[in-house]
Amino acid sequence: MRGLVWLRRDLRVHDQPALTTACEECDEIIPLFVFDEPLLQSKEFGSACVNFMLGCLDELQASLAALGLPLQWRRGCQVDEVVRAALEWEVDAVYWNRDYEPRALLRDRAVQERLAREGIAAKTLKDHVVFEAEEVRGATGEPMQRYGAYRARWWAKWHAIKPTVRPVPDPSMTTRKAVRLSPSPLPTAKELGYEHLVPWITPGEGHAREQLRWFIEGPIHRYADGRNRPAIDGSSKLSPHLRFGTISPRVAVHAALESLSHKGPVSRTDVLTWIDELIWREFFHQVLAAFPHVVDRPFRQTAVPPSRDPGLERDVLFQAWCSGRTGYPIVDAGMRQLNQTGWMHNRVRMIVASFLIKDLRIDWQSGERYFMHHLLDADLAANNGNWQWCASTGTDSMPGYRIFNPALQSKKFDPDGVYIRRYVPELAYVAAKSIHEPHLMTPEEQIRAQCRIGTDYPSPVVDHQLAREEYLNLGKQEVTR
Ligand SMILES: Cc1cc2nc3c(=O)[nH]c(=O)nc-3n(C[C@H](O)[C@H](O)[C@H](O)COP(=O)(O)OP(=O)(O)OC[C@H]3O[C@@H](n4cnc5c(N)ncnc54)[C@H](O)[C@@H]3O)c2cc1C
Structure with missing residues (x-):
C-alpha cells in the first residue's frame, strides 16, 4: 500500500500522528507540502510568518531526508494539488492531521470527496490539540462557552485518558518505505512573493524542543509572575512553534508535568498556570469549531459602545x-x-x-x-x-x-x-x-x-x-x- 502524508500545520517528525500512522499502515510513503497560492496571494499572513514557516519546512525536509523520505512540495490550490499528486503517484491513501478552522474544514471536505470519487482513502488524525471539540463537552453534550468549566472537564479527560506521545519513526523501517522521487529545493520567501527576513524566533523542530527544555528547566517555575513582565524572558515563546506544529501540545503538557519531579526548586502552581494557557489555546479552538460565526461576528451580541465612524x-x-x-x-x-x-x-x-x-x-x-x-x-x-x-x-x-x-x-x-x-x-x-x-x-x-x-x-x-x-x-x- 502506498500512502501520501499531506503536511500542513504539523511540521515535525516527533509525535506526528499522520506520519506515524502512515508508516505503520503503508509499504511506501511520500510526504507532501502544498503552498496555498490563494492564501499566499491574499497576504493575510505577512513576511515574518512566511519566513518562519519556510524555516520550519527547511528543517523538516532534512529530518525527513534522515528518515529516507524526500519531502515533495507543490504550489497552487491545495485541493487540486493534493488530488493531482495522489493520482500522479498512484497512492492508495492520503493521511493528514486535522485542522479546525472553518476554511480548512471546507478544504479538507473537498479533498476527501474528490479522493473518494477516485477510490483513494483519506485518513485523518487528531494532532493539533490534546482534545478535540467533541471530546470536551458540557453535561448535556453541548459545546462549552466558559473557560473555567472547560478547564475542569479538560483535566478530567486528561486524567482518564493520559494521552501518550509517539516516538519518531524508526529510520531502518522508513528508509525501506521511500518512493524514488527526487527532492527539490524549497522556494525562497521572495519566490513566494514575500520579503526575506530572519525570524526573531528560530524556526524548526530542533529549536522548539530546545526552547521547551530551557523553559521547563527554569522559567516555568516562576511563570505566574514572570509571564506578566514584558522586560524579562518569563514565558515560553513557543507560540509560533505550537502554531506550525514544530512541537506537539501533548509533548508540552507532559514536559511541564514531568518538570514537577525535577531536582531543584519546582512550583506546582506555576506549572499548572502554564498548562492553563495551553488549555486556553484548546478552548479557543473548540469555540472556533463549535461557533464558526466568530470569524465574522461577535461571539455574543452584547451592548458595547459603537466604534468610531470611518474617516x-x-x-x-x-x-x-x-x-x-x-x-x-x-x-x-x-x-x-x-x-x-x-x-x-x-x-x-x-x-x-x-x-x-x-x-x-x-x-x-x-x-x-x-x-x-x-x-x-x-x-x-x-x-x-x-x-x-x-x-x-x-x-x-x-x-x-x-x-x-x-x-x-x-x-x-x-x-x-x-x-x-x-x-x-x-x-x-x-x-x-x-x-x-x-x-x-x-x-x-x-x-x-x-x-x-x-x-x-x-x-x-x-x-x-x-x-x-x-x-x-x-x-x-x-x-x-
Ligand atoms: C489581542 C491578542 C491576540 C492574540 N493573538 C494570538 C495569536 O494569533 N496566536 C497565539 O498563539 N496567541 C495569541 N494570543 C495569546 C498570547 O498572547 C500568546 O499565545 C502568547 O503571548 C505567546 O507567548 P508564549 O508562547 O511565550 O506563551 P506562554 O505564556 O508560554 O503560553 C504557552 C502557550 O499557551 C498558548 N497561549 C498562551 N496564552 C494564550 C491565550 N491567551 N490564548 C490562547 N492561547 C494562549 C500559546 O500557544 C502559548 O505558546 C493573543 C493574545 C491577545 C491578547
Missing part, C-alpha cells in the same frame, strides 16, 4: 496605533515589538488591544487583521478569541466597563521602563518617574531627557481619562437603547 480621524488614529506612535509608551513599545520581531508579549497584547478598542474606539476586527498579518504565531482561533475577549464580545470576556489604564499597567508590569526603552529609543534618557507618562515632563526635564514631546516623541493622541469617560457613556447609552 480621516479614524485612519490617523489607527495609523498611530499600528506604527507605535500614540504617545502612550507601553502601547508604542508593544506595537514596535510586533512590527520589528513578529511577536508581542501577552500582557502588552492585552494593553494595546484595549487601547485600540476602548481608548481609540476602533473596531476590534481591524486590530485582529493587523495582528494576523504581523504575528509569527498568527492563529485564527487564538487571535480571534483574544480580540473578542478584549472587546468584551467573547466567551469569558473582559467586562465592558474594564478599561486598561496604559500608564498604570506599565507602572505595574514594567516599573523601570526597561521594556519601553528597548523598543522606544526616543525615551532612553527619560527618568523612571516619567517614563510611563513622558508628556507630563516639564520643558527642563524634556531637555535633560533629550526628548521634546511633540517633536521627538508624540504627544498622546487621545486623553485616556476623557476617552474612558466617553467610552463608558456611550456604553450606558447602548444599554438603555
Whole structure:
C-alpha cells in the first residue's frame, strides 16, 4: 500500500500522528507540502510568518531526508494539488492531521470527496490539540462557552485518558518505505512573493524542543509572575512553534508535568498556570469549531459602545496605533515589538488591544487583521478569541466597563521602563518617574531627557481619562437603547 502524508500545520517528525500512522499502515510513503497560492496571494499572513514557516519546512525536509523520505512540495490550490499528486503517484491513501478552522474544514471536505470519487482513502488524525471539540463537552453534550468549566472537564479527560506521545519513526523501517522521487529545493520567501527576513524566533523542530527544555528547566517555575513582565524572558515563546506544529501540545503538557519531579526548586502552581494557557489555546479552538460565526461576528451580541465612524480621524488614529506612535509608551513599545520581531508579549497584547478598542474606539476586527498579518504565531482561533475577549464580545470576556489604564499597567508590569526603552529609543534618557507618562515632563526635564514631546516623541493622541469617560457613556447609552 502506498500512502501520501499531506503536511500542513504539523511540521515535525516527533509525535506526528499522520506520519506515524502512515508508516505503520503503508509499504511506501511520500510526504507532501502544498503552498496555498490563494492564501499566499491574499497576504493575510505577512513576511515574518512566511519566513518562519519556510524555516520550519527547511528543517523538516532534512529530518525527513534522515528518515529516507524526500519531502515533495507543490504550489497552487491545495485541493487540486493534493488530488493531482495522489493520482500522479498512484497512492492508495492520503493521511493528514486535522485542522479546525472553518476554511480548512471546507478544504479538507473537498479533498476527501474528490479522493473518494477516485477510490483513494483519506485518513485523518487528531494532532493539533490534546482534545478535540467533541471530546470536551458540557453535561448535556453541548459545546462549552466558559473557560473555567472547560478547564475542569479538560483535566478530567486528561486524567482518564493520559494521552501518550509517539516516538519518531524508526529510520531502518522508513528508509525501506521511500518512493524514488527526487527532492527539490524549497522556494525562497521572495519566490513566494514575500520579503526575506530572519525570524526573531528560530524556526524548526530542533529549536522548539530546545526552547521547551530551557523553559521547563527554569522559567516555568516562576511563570505566574514572570509571564506578566514584558522586560524579562518569563514565558515560553513557543507560540509560533505550537502554531506550525514544530512541537506537539501533548509533548508540552507532559514536559511541564514531568518538570514537577525535577531536582531543584519546582512550583506546582506555576506549572499548572502554564498548562492553563495551553488549555486556553484548546478552548479557543473548540469555540472556533463549535461557533464558526466568530470569524465574522461577535461571539455574543452584547451592548458595547459603537466604534468610531470611518474617516480621516479614524485612519490617523489607527495609523498611530499600528506604527507605535500614540504617545502612550507601553502601547508604542508593544506595537514596535510586533512590527520589528513578529511577536508581542501577552500582557502588552492585552494593553494595546484595549487601547485600540476602548481608548481609540476602533473596531476590534481591524486590530485582529493587523495582528494576523504581523504575528509569527498568527492563529485564527487564538487571535480571534483574544480580540473578542478584549472587546468584551467573547466567551469569558473582559467586562465592558474594564478599561486598561496604559500608564498604570506599565507602572505595574514594567516599573523601570526597561521594556519601553528597548523598543522606544526616543525615551532612553527619560527618568523612571516619567517614563510611563513622558508628556507630563516639564520643558527642563524634556531637555535633560533629550526628548521634546511633540517633536521627538508624540504627544498622546487621545486623553485616556476623557476617552474612558466617553467610552463608558456611550456604553450606558447602548444599554438603555
Ligand atoms: C489581542 C491578542 C491576540 C492574540 N493573538 C494570538 C495569536 O494569533 N496566536 C497565539 O498563539 N496567541 C495569541 N494570543 C495569546 C498570547 O498572547 C500568546 O499565545 C502568547 O503571548 C505567546 O507567548 P508564549 O508562547 O511565550 O506563551 P506562554 O505564556 O508560554 O503560553 C504557552 C502557550 O499557551 C498558548 N497561549 C498562551 N496564552 C494564550 C491565550 N491567551 N490564548 C490562547 N492561547 C494562549 C500559546 O500557544 C502559548 O505558546 C493573543 C493574545 C491577545 C491578547
